[in-house]
Amino acid sequence: MAYAFVASETSVAQQARRKLVERYGEVPPEQAQAIVALGGDGFMLRTLHAHLPLAIPVYGMKLGRVGFLMNKHRIDDLPGRIARAHAAVLYPLEMDVVCAKGEKHHALAFNEVSLLRQSNQAAHLEIKLNETVKLDALVCDGILVSTPAGSTAYNLSAHGPILPLDANVLALTPISPFRPRRWRGAILPHRTQVSLRVLDPNKRPVSATADFHEVRDVREVTVKQSGGPGVRLLFDPEHNLEQRILDEQFAPD
Template identity: 35%
Template sequence: MKIAFRASPKPGAQGALKELSGRYGQTPAAEADFIVTIGGDGTALEALHEALTMPAKPVFAMRTDGSVGSFCNSFRTHDLTERLHAASRVQLPVLQAEIEQAGGRSQVLFAINEIVLNRQVFQQAKLKVAVDGEGDPMIINGDGLVLTTPLGSTAFNRTLGGPLLPLGSSLLALTGIAIRRPAVWSPVVLSDHAILDVEVIAAAHRPVQIATTSGTVLNISRARLFRSPDRTVTLLVDREDESLCTPFGRQC
């Protein structure tokens, strides 16, 4: 079995990396059977983004002491091989943002947890939002919006009062950041087939950026957000780790 280890820069994680790589070896990710992370959710997300370029490369995340690691498995060193073979495989959706900047340049970003649209200056953003091109677009005034996958629903989305989505469900959450108008705004649960078209109103005076774990694009004029039709990543879930299963409403 070939394993590529990735670790947080924290001393505890680096010490664990030395122990694990000494016991199991260290293989380049492109040649490995598994990517194993040591740290917290941030380290795991970096590895999942790395796996985007290597289809079907599973990621097994382990949390170290002091890390929240809401989708990480417990840390142990002695039975890693057995755990990797026994773990449940969860296919995670990947969000895609097709972006047009104010100057006309086009870019594409991918996200495994969330896509965040937020204001760049003191003035609140003014956004015209349409879902699946149906009905009248909604005009939203506020600090921004967050489109979240089930994996990302435990993080920033939750601090904003957004819903917790079951891991493995075919759902997305659209949650507002300090929405002023409409006054009746509340978080929305969408099918993962939904397509969001967002236009920035008065972009020159109320600039907006899009941010994901993989990058940030400034001064956008419009964006189309949706689940990527041809990209997924695989997270390995330790069957015995109830602390990971329970928050996502799953039975491992």
């Protein structure tokens, strides 16, 4: 099997990459049968974004601070580990933004799309689902739409639900909601189109971020799951992504 090795800029990740290349050789990503990513979850997200058009499975090894999407780092038996790995198919969210001055932006997110207030003023947001208004005005610090794979990240920190990988749902989670006081978010069918309109964007500016792609001073944001084939992320069978999501719900802290 031919591999492409990519690594974060840390010295430990770069050193591990050199050792793996010496052991197994390497080819360009376009010619590889699997991409091996060395780093943390942030680097894995960048790898998924960079190589999504290639439709090549990605196998990660943890050499960063956070490794929820990664496997344990071990040089030996890489072909066997990849052959035995379980694949989780991740479908990104598509974010379409119209800014206050009319500019338009498009970006993808494997974890979440989040809106956050840019000033000391709380954000006022209108929420529509499939073109139907569900909340006339949510007063909050922000809101996010999360995939199942991203539900244990920012979404969980904002007290959103952990979603099973095969549940075909998305999480819509407010960030520090003030009004309506009792609204704590919703679990949505994965084909739902979420439209978020910023009320009074000049007085109450809001930014929108798809994973690491941020747009400032937004007026309208539309989020939906991509209709593409997704990307295959490979996990060792003894600790696959579904098991990690299950275990996270019983984590002691």
